[in-house]
Amino acid sequence: MRLVFAGTPDVAVPSLEALVASRHEVVGVVTRPDARRGRGKSLSPSPVAARAAELGLPVLKPEHPRDPQFQDALRALAPDCCPVVAYGALLPTPVLDIPTYGWINLHFSLLPAYRGAAPVQSAILHGESETGAVTFLIVPALDAGPVCGEIRTPIGARETAGDLLTRLASSGAQLLVETMDRIEDGTAEFVEQPAEGGTYAAKIEVEDAHVDWGAPVDVIDRVVRACTPAPGAWTTLDGQKFRLHEVLPTDTPSTDPGRVDQEGRRLFVHTGTGRLELLRVQPAGKKAMEAAAWANGLHTDTIRFGR
Structure with missing residues (x-):
């Protein structure tokens, strides 16, 4: 034909x-x-x-x-x-x-x-x-x-x-x-x-990719995977956009949605139901990197993501 x-x-x-x-x-x-x-x-x-x-x-x-x-x-x-x-x-x-x-x-x-x-x-x-x-x-x-x-x-x-x-x-x-x-x-x-x-x-808009840390951990995991590579899941840190490229849900109990726990070189974020491990991230103004590399440069024990 x-x-x-x-x-x-x-x-x-x-x-x-x-x-x-x-x-x-x-x-x-x-x-x-x-x-x-x-x-x-x-x-x-x-x-x-x-x-x-x-x-x-x-x-x-x-x-x-x-x-x-x-x-x-x-x-x-x-x-x-x-x-x-x-x-x-x-x-x-x-x-x-x-x-x-x-x-x-x-x-x-x-x-x-x-x-x-x-x-x-x-x-x-x-x-x-x-x-x-x-x-x-x-x-x-x-x-x-x-x-x-x-x-x-x-x-x-x-x-x-x-x-x-x-x-x-x-x-x-x-x-x-x-x-x-x-x-x-x-x-x-x-x-x-x-x-x-x-x-x-419907088309996934940038605001749809904004992570709500009060949501269940499996829901947040799906948002990150669904929005990768575009428009890219994100949260805020100190008022600036912070992108999430790869995460891993866990069944570890969560108590304070949005708070980040640093355990050695591993980072875990509290959600509405469990902690989410960060694997690959992109801080504002930087290229995507392994979360462990970002953790090495942190100079504070208190990290909290917005929303």
């Missing part, structure tokens, strides 16, 4: 590469416009746009899919199907109608659970033991189209959102290729999602 791939961030690149290596012909790529990134805030292409350029593929970067010029350019590419991974913009009905077999989205959850922008982070936040990825036909309603393919995987006890998303990006890329194969072969089966049981996974 002739495919036009749509995607924007790093997590979409494995799918683009897998489709290019498949029996199908990728004739173009749709991605978000260049954005200001990095410390210099200079305009740079999305990861998908950069990889597409390396592969010699035509790249379309509409400000919005409603743009008539974009729609004309997409029609000119005459796609049979448009596979999508984290494109980042809603597609209006006239655009959905262009490819013969529609737009097929790879979504990193077991729909109808966790529709929306942050399915992997939300699965960890809610303590799920299993997640996965599905391919489904895009319809005007958010992540509500019929499902064609599914993979499942356990969530590791110490797995971060970044770790899990990397795994799903790889296995999901193969699922997306298999879905394209079945559509071309005429063997694809689309199953409507249940009318009940859908949940929404």
Whole structure:
């Protein structure tokens, strides 16, 4: 089939590469416009746009899919199907109608659970033991189209959102290729999602990553893992932001949420139910470091995190 791939961030690149290596012909790529990134805030292409350029593929970067010029350019590419991974913009009905077999989205959850922008982070936040990825036909309603393919995987006890998303990006890329194969072969089966049981996974904002030390220790652990690497779990120390990159929950009794105990080179924070060991941290104005290294530089016996 002739495919036009749509995607924007790093997590979409494995799918683009897998489709290019498949029996199908990728004739173009749709991605978000260049954005200001990095410390210099200079305009740079999305990861998908950069990889597409390396592969010699035509790249379309509409400000919005409603743009008539974009729609004309997409029609000119005459796609049979448009596979999508984290494109980042809603597609209006006239655009959905262009490819013969529609737009097929790879979504990193077991729909109808966790529709929306942050399915992997939300699965960890809610303590799920299993997640996965599905391919489904895009319809005007958010992540509500019929499902064609599914993979499942356990969530590791110490797995971060970044770790899990990397795994799903790889296995999901193969699922997306298999879905394209079945559509071309005429063997694809689309199953409507249940009318009940859908949940929404909103984008995780910086304030959502602010640790509440009065919460149970396992809840705080999930916040840290779900917000790693972005937006990054944090607390405050002496009024400045203090980031938490890696922690380990314990069942040691806790008495004073927010207080830090130093035991040799190990640091433990009291929470609402137990102590949380700090493994990797980032004090304000410094690079991420092992908590033991930070402990070596402390010159006080009393440490208390805010909130």
